[in-house]
Amino acid sequence: MRVAWRRPAAGLAAVLAVVVWNLRFDAGVSSAVRHYLDARAAYLDGRGPQVEMGPVMRAAAADAAVRATTAAAPLAIAALVLARPLRRRAG
Numbered sequence: 584m585r586v587a588w589r590r591p592a593a594g595l596a597a598v599l600a601v602v603v604w605n606l607r608f609d610a611g612v613s614s615a616v617r618h619y620l621d622a623r624a625a626y627l628d629g630r631g632p633q634v635e636m637g638p639v640m641r642a643a644a645a646d647a648a649v650r651a652t653t654a655a656a657p658l659a660i661a662a663l664v665l666a667r668p669l670r671r672r673a674g
Contacts, residue, residue, distance in 0.1 A: 611647025
């Protein structure tokens with residue numbers, strides 16, 4: 584018996600995995616930008632140390648990528664499991 588819902592469900596899970604990854608990555612980078620701008624404003628006002636954008640954003644992008652991948656991995660795994668062909672029973 585062919586299960587017709589598996590392929591659309593796999594596609595939906597894959598699309599959701601991409602959306603979740605993108606949203607989580609963007610949230611992480613946006614948060615880092617806000618923190619950088621606050622730290623930079625404090626430096627310019629003489630209330631904090633000098634902060635450079637390059638190192639801050641490299642670290643933030645790496646952290647955001649790890650967190651986004653962790654959030655999207657279950658959906659990606661579900662998509663792969665749903666997309667695999669069903670085995671036919673012998674007999």
